[in-house]
Amino acid sequence: MDTLTLILLDGIAFASWLFLVSAGLTFAYGVLRILNIAHGSLYAIGAYTGATLAGLVLHSGANPFLAYPVLVGAALLVGLALGPLLERGFLRRVYDQEEVITLLLTFAIFLILEDGMKLVWGVSPIIVAEPYALLGQLPLAGVTYPVYSFLLTGVAIVAGLALWVVIDRTRFGKLITSVIHDREISAALGVNVPRICTVAFTGAAMLAALGGAFTAPMVSVTPGISADVIVLAFAVTVIGGLGNISGGAIGALLVGLLRATAIQFFPALDLFVVYALMAVILLVRPEGLFGGVEVRRI
Amino acid sequence: MLEVGGLTVTLHGITILRSVTLTIEPGRIVGLIGRNGAGKTTTLRAIMGLTRAASGRLALEGEDLSGLPPHLRARLGIGYVPEDRRLISALSARENILVPAWAGGLADAEARLDGVYTLMPELRELAARPAALLSGGQQKLVALARSFMYGSRVLLLDEPFEGVAPPLARRLVRAVREFQEHRPGLSVLVAESEVKWVRLLTDKIYSIERGTTAEVPAPTP
Numbered sequence: 001m002d003t004l005t006l007i008l009l010d011g012i013a014f015a016s017w018l019f020l021v022s023a024g025l026t027f028a029y030g031v032l033r034i035l036n037i038a039h040g041s042l043y044a045i046g047a048y049t050g051a052t053l054a055g056l057v058l059h060s061g062a063n064p065f066l067a068y069p070v071l072v073g074a075a076l077l078v079g080l081a082l083g084p085l086l087e088r089g090f091l092r093r094v095y096d097q098e099e100v101i102t103l104l105l106t107f108a109i110f111l112i113l114e115d116g117m118k119l120v121w122g123v124s125p126i127i128v129a130e131p132y133a134l135l136g137q138l139p140l141a142g143v144t145y146p147v148y149s150f151l152l153t154g155v156a157i158v159a160g161l162a163l164w165v166v167i168d169r170t171r172f173g174k175l176i177t178s179v180i181h182d183r184e185i186s187a188a189l190g191v192n193v194p195r196i197c198t199v200a201f202t203g204a205a206m207l208a209a210l211g212g213a214f215t216a217p218m219v220s221v222t223p224g225i226s227a228d229v230i231v232l233a234f235a236v237t238v239i240g241g242l243g244n245i246s247g248g249a250i251g252a253l254l255v256g257l258l259r260a261t262a263i264q265f266f267p268a269l270d271l272f273v274v275y276a277l278m279a280v281i282l283l284v285r286p287e288g289l290f291g292g293v294e295v296r297r298i
Numbered sequence: 299m300l301e302v303g304g305l306t307v308t309l310h311g312i313t314i315l316r317s318v319t320l321t322i323e324p325g326r327i328v329g330l331i332g333r334n335g336a337g338k339t340t341t342l343r344a345i346m347g348l349t350r351a352a353s354g355r356l357a358l359e360g361e362d363l364s365g366l367p368p369h370l371r372a373r374l375g376i377g378y379v380p381e382d383r384r385l386i387s388a389l390s391a392r393e394n395i396l397v398p399a400w401a402g403g404l405a406d407a408e409a410r411l412d413g414v415y416t417l418m419p420e421l422r423e424l425a426a427r428p429a430a431l432l433s434g435g436q437q438k439l440v441a442l443a444r445s446f447m448y449g450s451r452v453l454l455l456d457e458p459f460e461g462v463a464p465p466l467a468r469r470l471v472r473a474v475r476e477f478q479e480h481r482p483g484l485s486v487l488v489a490e491s492e493v494k495w496v497r498l499l500t501d502k503i504y505s506i507e508r509g510t511t512a513e514v515p516a517p518t519p
Contacts, residue, residue: 171400178386178397185384188346190372190401
């Protein structure tokens with residue numbers, strides 16, 4: 001019973017984290033049709049900025065609970081500062097190019113941002129664990145579990161709901177949907193596609209940074225965390241279906257529960273199962289679990 | 299008035315349009331007739347800004363369009379129906395029709411939609427249906443209705459009658475005619491491979507062959 005509870009709690013916590021780090025990647029792909037390798041760097045910059053700003057708040061003697069809104073603020077700041085810069089400065093120039101060019105460009109941005117982070121924050125680990133420790137542990141169905149993991153799940157749910165409301169329930173979201181499905185015809189219908197792309201990429205950058213900022217209290221923030229994240233986020237995105245956000249959420253839940261199960265029974269296979277699932281889904285359903293619906297041609 | 303003069307388009311090193319020249323006066327419906335591959339679709343795409351013109355003149359009421367991106371051309375009042383309808387499958391029929399109004403932030407979006415429903419009442423019943431579930435003919439109607447939302451000055455219709463059964467073709471002709479009655483200054487360009495249905499709409503016809511246009515003399519009564 002305890003094992004099952006642990007699998008569920010670990011699985012949901014890991015799925016929440018996976019959703020946070022992959023939702024922006026799949027959203028940006030849906031709108032821009034660019035697989036952004038630098039998404040991992042935005043996550044890492046979110047983690048560094050979150051850790052730095054939360055550390056400043058905690059050391060200033062202010063109410064330590066202020067650290068949580070500061071983590072959210074750090075993500076918004078990173079998204080607003082880097083999203084428009086990267087989209088307008090670089091990505092916009094390669095929308096009509098072959099995929100290999102866009103991959104090379106985002107890989108180049110990834111490398112530049114990696115070195116940029118070392119310049120700004122150095123190579124020593126940054127540890128700001130107070131926001132994690134502050135919430136304590138909760139006894140639940142026979143196990144004791146960190147409350148911060150539930151907070152992470154809450155943040156993922158709020159981020160997912162916000163994305164759903166914007167896309168499904170607003171006029172602006174309908175225009176985003178239109179661009180996702182057919183960028184060219186959207187432009188011919190009067191949709192300012194470049195503006196939609198900037199806003200969407202900024203939103204995606206915010207989501208990446210939000211994932212990073214809320215991960216920072218659970219880990220030591222060091223150079224190299226970007227690469228680990230982009231590979232996992234890519235796996236989740238492929239499983240759910242590139243560009244499909246609800247598919248990404250279900251993909252994250254599948255991967256989270258599968259990995260939590262593997263950790264309990266076959267710990268050596270914890271990462272293998274993630275990529276094995278991705279490989280099987282690519283073989284059986286290359287468009288991912290939730291491939292798009294096309295308009296009838298006849 | 300829409301004026302196109304000496305328009306040339308080159309794609310991947312191949313000249314598609316050599317010299318397209320046509321004039322559509324306000325309130326006029328003009329046909330552009332040519333075989334597949336003659337350059338009809340490229341002409342309409344170049345007017346809309348979806349394909350870049352290498353040279354030539356493109357003006358609406360004397361205002362040069364050539365430097366404008368597609369979304370700003372649309373917002374000048376140009377409605378476009380592409381050859382393959384290209385509805386947004388994830389949106390309903392009603393939402394597809396409203397996309398241009400939302401894109402332009404039009405305050406009277408619902409009033410325009412009501413106007414479109416008055417012209418094509420059958421669309422009211424289809425309003426909530428996802429575009430992915432519409433038949434080809436229903437998609438033609440929705441794509442035409444969508445072009446009406448913005449098309450206050452120019453309508454560009456790319457092969458609207460292609461593969462359409464005669465009753466629906468007659469329905470489309472009637473809808474275009476009635477819409478133009480409500481918009482007296484509207485210029486309409488209809489590209490088709492056959493002259494049959496276009497003759498019901500207009501007596502001014504251009505032919506297009508290998509990317510070059512020529513006005514076809516009106517038949518003597």
